[in-house]
Amino acid sequence: MSSREAIEEQKGERYVTAPRHWAVTYRWLILALTLVAVLGAGIAAAGVHGRLVDGGYFDQSAESSRAERLLTQRYGSGTPKLVFVARSTGAVDEPKAAAAGQRLVTELAAEPGVVYVHAPWSPPTPSLLSADRHAALLTLAIAGDDQQMTRTAQRLIQKYAGARPPLTVEASGRLSVNRYAEQQSRRDLVSSEMIGVPLVSAVLLVVFGSVLACALPLAMGLVSVTGAMALLDLLARHYPVNVFALNILTALGFGLAVDYSLIMVTRFREELDRGLEVSDAVRATVRSAGRTVAVSAAVVTLSLCALLFFPTPFHRSLGAGAVAVVCLAGVAALVVQPALLALFGRRLSRRPVRVRWWRARGADAPDFWARLARAVLRRPLAVLLTVSAFLVLLAVPASGARMGFIDEDWLPRDAAPRLAAERAHAEFPVLNGTTLTALTPQTPAGSPAADRMGRALSRLAGVDMVMGAEGSFRDGRRLAAPPARPAGGVGQGTWYSLTTQAGPYSATAQRLVGTIRAQKGAGPVLVAGETASLVDMKETLARHLGWAAALVITAVALLLFFFTGSVLVPLKAVVMNLLSLTVAFGAMVSLFQDGLLSRLLGGTATGHVDPLIPAVVFCIAFGLSMDYEVFLVARIREEYLRTGDNERAVVAGLQRTGRLVTVGALAVVIVLGALAASSLAVLQELGVCLALTVAIDATLVRCLIVPALMGLAGRWNWWAPAPLLKVRALVLSRLARARLPHRPPRTSRHVRG
Known part of the structure; x- marks a missing residue:
């Protein structure tokens, strides 16, 4: 030019x-x-503040999200996202403290939106008791979407956290962080x-x-x-x-x-x-x-x-x-x-x-x-x-980026949920590993196929224990029989809870999710849990980010071309x-x-x-x-x-x-x-x-x-190539047709020197 x-x-x-x-x-x-x-x-x-929610982080069409919904709606299970720790000056399994704990569990289980409450009192679960027996761990699964779970957690924390003699209750977990x-x-x-x-x-x-x-x-x-x-x-x-x-x-x-x-x-x-x-x-x-x-x-x-x-x-x-x-x-x-x-x-x-x-x-x-x-x-x-x-x-x-979700480590050092989580992790080793839930919707519960799946999952590298509706398994052997089922016998679909010592965001745990999903059975094996959600999130973002970036970059480049020629x-x-x-x-x-x-x-x-x-x-x-x-x-x-x-x-x-x-x-x-x-x-x-x-x-x-x-x-x-310049000139001329001619500007007498 x-x-x-x-x-x-x-x-x-x-x-x-x-x-x-x-x-x-x-x-x-x-x-x-x-x-x-x-x-x-x-x-x-x-x-506006009252209408905003701390949620919406997951793709509801992802496999882990579908698995969570099935676990909650069909099996009364799911990933626990709210944790209460009940403490006492004495042992929490003594009669007085145990009775107060049982009342707490009964009240929590009756609350709307609560799917289940796991506690150490009935049936006795030693892994949910601290080493000095002065603290008990209660894990809760909450039903609903992100907004409903957040509202339910707020109600439960406000109602139950604090002094409940002879117990003192504090809250932690993902919903407490939210x-x-x-x-x-x-x-x-x-x-x-x-x-x-x-x-x-x-x-x-x-x-x-x-x-x-x-x-x-x-x-x-x-x-x-x-x-x-x-x-x-x-x-x-x-x-x-x-x-x-x-x-x-x-x-x-x-x-x-x-x-x-x-x-x-x-x-x-x-x-x-x-x-x-x-x-x-x-x-x-x-x-x-x-x-x-x-x-x-x-x-x-x-x-x-x-x-x-x-x-x-x-x-x-x-x-x-x-x-x-x-x-x-x-x-x-x-x-x-x-x-x-x-x-x-x-x-x-x-x-x-x-x-x-x-x-x-x-x-x-x-x-x-x-x-x-x-x-x-x-x-x-x-x-x-x-x-x-x-x-x-x-x-x-x-x-060197490592991917993982926001947790208590993202809160201030003195934040109550963070302090509660740190104490809970120190007192309850069961919280320090990773729990994954495998769901087989097409495998009949109580069937030989369900038993074979439990044994196969327990043999996977890195898996410590498999528990759930089919009993307990370790290293390919059944350790405990499944709980009694209601009349009707074999049902459609079953689930397994797998524990591993690997961290929830570690490469080992993420590979384990892929291995579980690759297991062959009567149908697909769905996996729920924090690690499964992370794997799905990474795949979702990788799948959409490329297309989104390409479209946006192309659109911006075209706009700049029409602007600059x-x-x-x-x-x-x-x-x-x-x-x-x-x-x-x-x-x-x-x-x-x-x-x-x-x-x-x-x-x-x-x-x-x-x-x-x-x-x-x-x-x-x-x-x-x-x-x-x-x-x-x-x-x-x-x-x-x-x-x-x-x-x-x-x-x-x-x-x-x-x-x-x-x-x-x-x-x-x-x-x-x-x-x-x-x-x-x-x-x-x-x-x-x-x-x-x-x-x-x-x-x-x-x-x-x-x-x-x-x-x-x-x-x-x-x-720019001549054909592109012609297209640009044509577009700009059409945009300019509706504009009026510009009269010469008037010069002011107040010219700054």
């Missing part, structure tokens, strides 16, 4: 993309409707906002030097957060929404709203400094920065749509909420923000607050960013190789984003799995990475990283269309957006990083990894690698 062609294309785009100045004409109406909407959203979102996480996330939401909002305000005040200009991005953040809460409340009325969605989406919505508003206000002040009247400055801002915001919001939305491809309610609810929040932030920036710009006008250009070391420079004055761009362009290959090698080094720990720019953007993401995955392992940071934040090493988190980080971080790519490339392209000089365009683009991208990224880093103030490792991990990805992307990638690559590519940055 020649310089003359580039200039002509820019002129054509100015003509066809000029919007109407409706924001100036209807500013009071827009702001009044926005105020009403915010107040209504605030009222509607008042009860209950604590649900309650703590509400408190952490307030604490993270108390940290993030003041820090972002201080940054904006330093950047703009004006309280009024600082207030506009914060107002957009308020609109976005209030709308996000109302949208989550609406979604939670019809679909299970995870409790962590509120913390994540409010932080994401606030950060993006501030980011988009920062771009609009900065460009508006630039247009005023050029001498335009307020109405024309608003129009020019919407035409240039507004288009960038629209493309950025579309890119982030497409990235978050990948979450909708996963079958887990956790991912889908988070994806639906995130898409709505990003769209809301974009609409606020493109509709409400121009009305505010028109309302306050030149008052936004005043800088009554000045910081000596933060000097506002003219557009053409040499500054740090211009010098940095020229330095990179002098040694582009060396910069590219050095920074890329450094990022790859940061990503190396990701190769280049084939290389979208390809480069995707590769750079993936490089940034590998750093986030490396941080998950080194900072939290291995505990380098989690210990400093009040917890311990989690020991593993929850398989749900990488998909969330991928989708959100990919969108945020592409966000800054759009900001930078849009300005470089604008300069290239104006001058036709690639190197000059790269320097000018980084000079004009370097500070903007850095400040915008800093605001997002602060908001997301404030999640590290949470006492829950899952929120800490999400916040820190996302903040780290944004920080690296906005500094090392956008300020060093991208200029180096664009300097090396030269004019090839803007090349």
Whole structure:
């Protein structure tokens, strides 16, 4: 593309993309409707906390989920997810304590939603007694979906945990952890906002030097957060929404709203400094920065749509909420923000607050960013190789990731469920191994085939004992006869409980799940339990993540092509984003799995990475990283269309957006990083990894690698095959038909010197 062609294309785009100045004409109406909407959203979102659940983590169509439902509904069995430990100053099997324990078991078994209660008193079960006989273990299976199980567990813990003379009862187990996480996330939401909002305000005040200009991005953040809460409340009325969605989406919505508003206000002040009247400055801002915001919001939305491809309610609810929040932030920036710009006008250009070391420079004055761009362009290959090698080094720990679900190790050291679980594991060795439940729905209970299956399962490597409806087995021998069956004799289907000393998330236990499922019998062998759920989750994510990533990357690349008219720019953007993401995955392992940071934040090493988190980080971080790519490339392209000089365009683009991208990224880093103030490792991990990805992307990638690559590519940055350019021109021309011509802007007499 020649310089003359580039200039002509820019002129054509100015003509066809000029919007109407409706924001100036209807500013009071827009702001009044926005105020009403915010107040209504605030009222509607008042009860959002009560509708969120700590669940939705599993694919209900997976084999382990189907096995759990069959065990609960048909056989009155299932994986125990709630544990009570009854303690006494004396032996819990003494008459008085035993009678109190029996009453406790009877009351628990009669509670709605309780499938069974296993306790050491009847029949006597020594493995459920501590070595000093001062503590008894009660394991409960709960019926229902995630929301029903969580509500049942909350009711049981509130009713039965505490002093029940002569016993003292404390709760632990997965549902106890979920209950604590649900309650703590509400408190952490307030604490993270108390940290993030003041820090972002201080940054904006330093950047703009004006309280009024600082207030506009914060107002957009308020609109976005209030709308996000109302949208989550609406979604939670019809679909299970995870409790962590509120913390994540409010932080994401606030950060993006501030980011988009920062771009609009900065460009508006630039247009005023050029001498335009307020109405024309608003129009020019919407035409240039507004288009960038629209493309950025579309890119982030497409990235978050990948979450909708996963079958887990956790991912889908988070994806639906995130898409709505990003769209809301974009609409606020493109509709409400121009009305505010028109309302306050030149008052936004005043800088009554000045910081000596933060000097506002003219557009053409040499500054740090211009010098940095020229330095990179002098040694582009060396910069590219050095920074890329450094990022790859940061990503190396990701190769040591171990997968496992969130458990008590993800809670603070002093959390009651964690302390109870640690005491229980120390007192009851039966909790330290892994229990898997094998279900054979087509094998008649009490039949020779059922006996052969029990013996075969007990011979598997790593299996210590097999118990269940067919009796007890070890090393291929029957140790105990099955319990008495009701009249009718042989029934359809049976189940076996297998114990192993391997940890629930160990490679040995995961291989054992596959071995059990491969057993031959009268029909399929289904497996339930924590390990089986982990195996199914990994397979589900691997099956869906590839397709989701491919579709999202393709859609984003096409959108960037129509935005830039280049084939290389979208390809480069995707590769750079993936490089940034590998750093986030490396941080998950080194900072939290291995505990380098989690210990400093009040917890311990989690020991593993929850398989749900990488998909969330991928989708959100990919969108945020592409966000800054759009900001930078849009300005470089604008300069290239104006001058036709690639190197000059790269320097000018980084000079004009370097500070903007850095400040915008800093605001997002602060908001997301404030999640590290949470006492829950899952929120800490999400916040820190996302903040780290944004920080690296906005500094090392956008300020060093991208200029180096664009300097090396030269004019090839803007090349595309002729057929693709024709398609692009056709699409853009059709989109432009509904737009009105743009009259020349009026120059103001108040030109800033």
